[in-house]
Amino acid sequence: MSMRTPLGRVRGLGSAHDGTHHFWQKRVTSVALVPLTLIVVGVVIAIPGRSHADAVALLGHPLVAIALLATLLAGIHHMHLGMQVVIEDYIHTEPTKTALVLANTFFCALMAIACVWAVVKLSFGI
Template structure:
């Protein structure tokens, strides 16, 4: 049996069931790379802040984190890292969890976990930044 150039390699059952490529893998790939680049740039900006705060008294660290530009950098870094983590774990779950119900639960837990981590970190930075 020969396959014509324009025909699909999927079986008739797969075509009817709509199973096959979701065509979202490339988007995830590039989004993961873009967030990695963003993380790298933000870490390079945040590293001098962390070095300046290392070994300081609590009041001095609060003053450093309380500066608006520092708080913005830390919040952007936190958001970018959490988003990058969520995408990465989603790919791992989709590739290695084969039971459909467990996969859905793991994806939901992954999303809630990253939101919880990001929210807790953002709350801490904002509380320090606004002097609460």
């Protein structure tokens, strides 16, 4: 029998004391991705029929580049959080779990760097 009150057990946040932060990050990124994805889909729908120069000019516009970058980074962060949960829930051997969490982190970091580089290159014409 626990001496803690129900509220005390809820505020404990589990053994890592970090559960709600991860939970809220996933929820915030999913809510942010809804309008961002709609904006990016609208931009992608506007591209067909344009010349290459017009398409590059559209994608290089500062507002479009910011929306594209925000969508990509929020999506990558959301993917990182989701894959981490899957790895932690379904991989039971510690060395394998640690290796996969590290691989997930490095892969997501590499994807974020590649996306930032691509959008900056497109936006500034480097």
